[in-house]
Amino acid sequence: MYxxxxxxxxxxxxxxxxxxxxxxxxxxxxxxxxxxxxxxxxLISDDGTRVRAHLARPNAIWKLxxxxxxxxxxxxxxxxxxxWYPSKAEHGKVVPTWNYEVVHMHGRLVAHDDADWTATMxxxxxxLNEAGLPEPxxxxxxxxxxxxxxMRGIVGVELEVVRIDAKRKxxxxxxxxxxxxxxxxxxxxxxxxxxxxxxxxxxxxGAWDLNG
Numbered sequence: 001m002y003x004x005x006x007x008x009x010x011x012x013x014x015x016x017x018x019x020x021x022x023x024x025x026x027x028x029x030x031x032x033x034x035x036x037x038x039x040x041x042x043l044i045s046d047d048g049t050r051v052r053a054h055l056a057r058p059n060a061i062w063k064l065x066x067x068x069x070x071x072x073x074x075x076x077x078x079x080x081x082x083x084w085y086p087s088k089a090e091h092g093k094v095v096p097t098w099n100y101e102v103v104h105m106h107g108r109l110v111a112h113d114d115a116d117w118t119a120t121m122x123x124x125x126x127x128l129n130e131a132g133l134p135e136p137x138x139x140x141x142x143x144x145x146x147x148x149x150x151m152r153g154i155v156g157v158e159l160e161v162v163r164i165d166a167k168r169k170x171x172x173x174x175x176x177x178x179x180x181x182x183x184x185x186x187x188x189x190x191x192x193x194x195x196x197x198x199x200x201x202x203x204x205x206g207a208w209d210l211n212g
Contacts, residue, residue: 001104007169015166016048018075019103023129025073027053027159029064029109036061040157042071043125044105051105051159052121062111062155069109071159075101078197080171084185085178099182099197104165112156121156170201179205 009015019025028037038061042053051071055062077100085094112118123139130136139147171179179201186198 001102001165001167003165003167004173006172007167009166009168011166012048012164015103015164016044016046018101018166019044019048019073019105022073022075025071025103025105027061027109027157028070028072029061029067031060031064037072040071041125041129043121043128048105048164049161051107051161052124052156053158054118054121054125054154054156057153057155059155062113062157065109065111065157067109069107069159071105071107073103073105075103076193076196076200077101078186078189078191078194080182081185084181085174086181087175087178094178099170099201101168101170101197101200102166104167105159105161106163106165107159107161110158110160112158114156115151118154118156119151122151122154168200168204170197170204172204 009018023043024039024041026037027040028035030036038055038059040053040055042051044051077098080097080099082088082094082096088094112121119139126137126139130138171182174182183198183201183205186194186201189195
């Protein structure tokens with residue numbers, strides 16, 4: 001991934017938090033027919049070195065393991081109109097762009113065709129995503145034979161992470177006035193993803209050195 005210095009998130013803790021806030025990404029590997037990917041919900045360790053997930057048994061990707069792999073985690077994205085910049089009225093030298101946050105996790109993919117490992121992973125994944133609900137569902141709420149049948153249809157996978165690239169392109173390279181204009185413009189957009197980017201810009205702008 002192209003990583004200009006002013007868009008790079010250096011903190012591993014921040015990158016892990018970004019990935020965990022979404023918990024869903026695209027696992028990419030290179031097979032005999034070229035690159036292929038599959039969407040996966042996942043769990044990431046606190047230190048960012050391990051990512052656990054599972055795939056349907058017929059999904060050929062797990063059969064390629066052990067292999068190098070990339071997990072792409074899109075965090076947020078939104079279109080930025082040049083019409084939102086005050087500098088448009090000053091000199092007109094502005095163009096459209098796209099703001100976004102994304103995490104890339106590079107590593108070695110291994111498969112766990114092991115019932116106990118996969119059951120633990122699925123239980124942990126379920127508990128994490130049910131935690132905020134009024135009446136959390138657990139694996140024990142379904143009949144054991146039903147869960148057992150479904151478990152036989154999946155295979156656990158784990159990404160042993162060797163590098164994390166986290167990028168936050170949130171108008172840090174713009175003047176303070178243009179940043180404020182972009183934030184205000186996003187606030188007027190009805191799309192949920194625009195609001196997510198606006199919040200990210202508001203949260204982060206205090207940490208940036210805005211030189212215009």
